[in-house]
Amino acid sequence: MARTTPPRRRDTGRPRGQHVTDAVLEATLAELATAGLEGTRIERIAERAQVHKTTVYRRWPTREALIAAALEGLAVDTMANAPDTGSLRGDLIGLLRPVATFLGRAEGRAVARAALAAPAEPHVAELAARSLEGPAATAIEALVARARARGEWRGGAPVDLVLPTLVGALLHRTLLEHADTGAAWLEDVVDLVVSGVAPREHA
Amino acid sequence: MARTTPPRRRDTGRPRGQHVTDAVLEATLAELATAGLEGTRIERIAERAQVHKTTVYRRWPTREALIAAALEGLAVDTMANAPDTGSLRGDLIGLLRPVATFLGRAEGRAVARAALAAPAEPHVAELAARSLEGPAATAIEALVARARARGEWRGGAPVDLVLPTLVGALLHRTLLEHADTGAAWLEDVVDLVVSGVAPREHA
DNA sequence: GGCTCTTTGCAACGAACAGTTGCAATCACG
């Protein structure tokens, strides 16, 4: 069989301005943060980015694709590398502090909402799974291994409940209660979980 | 001051069919469950309910109002009355089991998503706060009081973290991980929190 | 500079959907 349509090498002509891409993605996040997922209009994004509507459509096929692309640039480096602080409590706080900060910003909350609204936005759903759950899971594993070595972890305590519990609490607090997650609050939640997984110090 | 516009008593004429209201609200939930918050079209709702579009608009002023009304009929009796089972563990499971079941259905998840997408939908946000947080908070209070009396509750353990933690874990599990919350899973989460708030049994 | 092929701006357009309005038919209730 012959190659079907060798994708037409096109190295000539005017290249696309990186400047445009950046401006549009940034404008998308801003729009998303103020207008919400449903309220985001790409015509307003174009206006904000000082760019014409058609230019936006020529780079991202649909509204959803644009939003997904914009979120991609944000969510990645949030839970990437958690520090080794020498205690389970410190490690968990170190892991969750960036998440709390992220959710403290309107753009961050918009991202979280978009991720939770997933079924309507498959791209976003996949993205959320990849960039949030992935790194977080590996971080948790390492962190628990260290805690085990220090004797801070009860044998039967389930590792895979730590993340849902803590991140879930953060989501509940920020998105449902609309309250902020200060340092004290975060420490309280972490303490709850830490003592939940600690070995019983029986007589 | 005189009464401004005594709202025009109108007891004559053909009354509105309760049947129509029911059908439309039910269709709205079904549509919401399959198409998501953004994808819900009131023309499709009307079609599903065997009713004309204008009839829908004559009863609910906007799409958002209709959705809020439909959710209202659902979310109320979920966390209403938690049983007194004689143990903190049992009480918490009794409280959360209905929530887990609720989130197990597509309509329930749609409701949760709508509540989390709140800022775009003020009615829905207010509704969620009222019908979810309200009853749950009172239930938790009573439940903790009983646990305290039984000595299952450590003095310093923060009461107001129990709900965010547990409900948050449920949300994380169902809406982000897209996994189901079986009985075993729920018990594990509750156990984590129960041992988190339990008094230290030191030597 | 000049050429080429592209991106960008612009205006106009079609389709889908929210929400409205006027009219005719229907129907519950007194």
Added chain:
DNA sequence: CGTGATTGCAACTGTTCGTTGCAAAGAGCC
């Protein structure tokens, strides 16, 4: 049976998504 409402229907406005054709401009290469 008559009254005054609800309901169905068709047509309409306005907004937004997404597309298309055309003209202008610009980046890289000779």
